[in-house]
Amino acid sequence: MTGLTLSQLTVRRGPRAVVEDVSLSLAPGEFVGLIGPNGAGKTTLMRAALGLLAHKGQSSLARLPAAERARKAAWLPQMREIAWPVSVETLVGLGRGPHLGPVQRPGETDRAAVAAALDRLDLTAFARRRATELSGGEQARVLIARALAQEAPILLADEPIAGLDPAHQIITMRIFADLAAEGRLVVAALHDLGLAARFCTRLLLMERGRLVADGAPREVLSGENLARVFGLRAYVADTPDGPVFQPLEVVA
Amino acid sequence: MSYRALIWALALLVAALFAASLLVGPASLSLSDSLGALIAGRGEAAVLVMREIRLPRAILGVLIGTSLGLSGAALQGYLRNPLAEPGLIGISSAAALGAVIALQTGLAAAHALALPGMALGGALVAVAILILLAGPRGGAFTLILAGIALSALAASLTSLVLNLSPNPYAAADIVFWMMGSLADRSFTHVWLALPLTLAGWALLGGLGRGLDALTLGEDAAAALGVRLARLRLMLVLGVAAAVGAGVAVAGAIGFVGLIVPHLLRPLVGARPGRLLFASALGGAALLLAADISVRLILPDRDLKLGVLTAILGAPLFLHLIYRTRAEAGA
Numbered sequence: 041m042t043g044l045t046l047s048q049l050t051v052r053r054g055p056r057a058v059v060e061d062v063s064l065s066l067a068p069g070e071f072v073g074l075i076g077p078n079g080a081g082k083t084t085l086m087r088a089a090l091g092l093l094a095h096k097g098q099s100s101l102a103r104l105p106a107a108e109r110a111r112k113a114a115w116l117p118q119m120r121e122i123a124w125p126v127s128v129e130t131l132v133g134l135g136r137g138p139h140l141g142p143v144q145r146p147g148e149t150d151r152a153a154v155a156a157a158l159d160r161l162d163l164t165a166f167a168r169r170r171a172t173e174l175s176g177g178e179q180a181r182v183l184i185a186r187a188l189a190q191e192a193p194i195l196l197a198d199e200p201i202a203g204l205d206p207a208h209q210i211i212t213m214r215i216f217a218d219l220a221a222e223g224r225l226v227v228a229a230l231h232d233l234g235l236a237a238r239f240c241t242r243l244l245l246m247e248r249g250r251l252v253a254d255g256a257p258r259e260v261l262s263g264e265n266l267a268r269v270f271g272l273r274a275y276v277a278d279t280p281d282g283p284v285f286q287p288l289e290v291v292a
Numbered sequence: 293m294s295y296r297a298l299i300w301a302l303a304l305l306v307a308a309l310f311a312a313s314l315l316v317g318p319a320s321l322s323l324s325d326s327l328g329a330l331i332a333g334r335g336e337a338a339v340l341v342m343r344e345i346r347l348p349r350a351i352l353g354v355l356i357g358t359s360l361g362l363s364g365a366a367l368q369g370y371l372r373n374p375l376a377e378p379g380l381i382g383i384s385s386a387a388a389l390g391a392v393i394a395l396q397t398g399l400a401a402a403h404a405l406a407l408p409g410m411a412l413g414g415a416l417v418a419v420a421i422l423i424l425l426a427g428p429r430g431g432a433f434t435l436i437l438a439g440i441a442l443s444a445l446a447a448s449l450t451s452l453v454l455n456l457s458p459n460p461y462a463a464a465d466i467v468f469w470m471m472g473s474l475a476d477r478s479f480t481h482v483w484l485a486l487p488l489t490l491a492g493w494a495l496l497g498g499l500g501r502g503l504d505a506l507t508l509g510e511d512a513a514a515a516l517g518v519r520l521a522r523l524r525l526m527l528v529l530g531v532a533a534a535v536g537a538g539v540a541v542a543g544a545i546g547f548v549g550l551i552v553p554h555l556l557r558p559l560v561g562a563r564p565g566r567l568l569f570a571s572a573l574g575g576a577a578l579l580l581a582a583d584i585s586v587r588l589i590l591p592d593r594d595l596k597l598g599v600l601t602a603i604l605g606a607p608l609f610l611h612l613i614y615r616t617r618a619e620a621g622a
Contacts, residue, residue: 119511122507123508130561134516
């Protein structure tokens with residue numbers, strides 16, 4: 041299985057470094073939550089790691105040729121775009137592209153991967169519906185299914201649960217945790233620190249382009265980090281139901 | 293209807309219209325005379341009409357219609373916008389400008405190939421500017437802006453040529469040429485357009501997988517292994533070659549590249565890759581049908597093909613917009 045290694049990754053936009061000197065090594069089996077306030081550089085870090093942005097430093101994924109990288113890593117952008125009224129099945133099937141030769145048609149393996157992804161996101165009943173006719177949250181799930189159908193050992197997701205109803209937020213986090221337990225590496229940018237604390241095995245905290253904390257959720261979500269990076273005070277507790285995290289108020 | 297059935301139906305339609313195109317014209321030939329002349333070479337005048345007038349006209353109809361349908365589908369897929377059409381990126385206007393200069397300077401009258409040659413030159417200049425402006429780092433948006441600017445520039449220069457034209461006959465020539473027509477074209481035109489047209493088809497035909505992936509947006513497509521800069525380059529070169537060659541021999545024919553992908557999109561499940569081939573056949577069928585109609589509606593008035601496609605296309609387009617609005621529940 042494949043992990044992800046970044047060394048001294050830096051992305052500049054004009055004179056300003058949007059991501060600065062980030063080095064880390066992520067292993068298969070981890071569900072990594074990438075957290076940080078708006079503008080911290082979470083999206084930029086993931087896009088640069090994939091090689092979608094010009095950058096300095098090294099990324100083990102960006103080094104690969106485009107086609108090979110697409111078999112190693114699936115990317116779920118924050119912008120949920122579905123340009124044409126194609127069927128849900130067709131859209132999810134786009135995830136199989138990297139596995140097909142230039143003129144090869146989808147085969148049994150591909151159909152099975154699409155069916156499994158639809159089933160996992162509870163979308164089998166929607167398979168024949170036009171993707172553009174679904175609600176925003178349903179479209180988000182279809183796009184997650186597309187990324188799963190890619191069956192890549194690494195999944196990078198940018199705010200995958202934003203806009204989902206509470207039950208589907210938990211279901212999606214559970215799916216990501218299961219994928220990690222199966223031996224894949226999942227990296228998700230998240231704003232819901234409570235769900236991040238409950239499901240992620242590791243958190244990366246970013247502030248103004250830099251990686252300022254990296255470790256187990258309870259360590260990263262320390263009172264000091266929360267106050268300094270997010271300007272928040274929160275209630276954090278270990279309960280019989282697992283860790284509970286509730287932001288309480290904004291601190292100066 | 294399955295995709296395979298649709299392709300067969302469209303292919304049969306093109307074949308039927310191609311045959312009909314060979315049988316319609318001012319020279320009233322019977323069916324047996326026509327076929328005898330075309331295949332066996334019986335009857336001197338009939339052979340001339342069939343092999344030198346009607347056959348090249350029908351072949352050009354297929355070539356140009358296919359180019360327009362294919363280019364329209366490819367551009368709509370790339371820009372993820374159903375309003376895109378081959379004229380959008382400025383190739384047609386630039387080719388028309390080249391042709392207009394050839395007509396105005398009298399080069400067109402001096403040499404048969406001067407007009408199409410200058411038109412191709414215009415298309416080439418346009419491609420160079422487009423690639424320079426919307427180069428490897430530019431996205432879809434840059435391409436649209438560059439195309440609009442280029443169209444506007446070429447159109448203004450065309451107006452300038454007309455404006456300064458000292459000779460009303462030359463001006464009339466230019467205006468009629470710009471309307472677009474397949475009348476009185478010969479095999480010289482076919483051989484001129486064919487290589488570039490086929491090259492353009494080859495470039496555009498290979499874009500299906502990438503255009504499908506673009507349904508998810510540029511970022512997701514790039515992460516799926518689609519090389520966007522290469523795709524954009526193939527698209528621009530393909531449209532330029534196919535449409536540029538078409539404009540060079542027939543003038544600018546509008547609406548085919550806009551309407552055909554629109555009509556066929558629901559029949560291919562809206563998949564941009566499948567739409568390419570269907571739209572290519574649909575474009576050929578529509579252009580052949582329109583070219584037959586101009587000969588039937590006003591046989592002795594030389595109704596221009598481009599005028600007819602616009603007259604038919606615009607209301608059809610309005611109807612499509614109305615239907616889309618109804619579907620959106622507005």
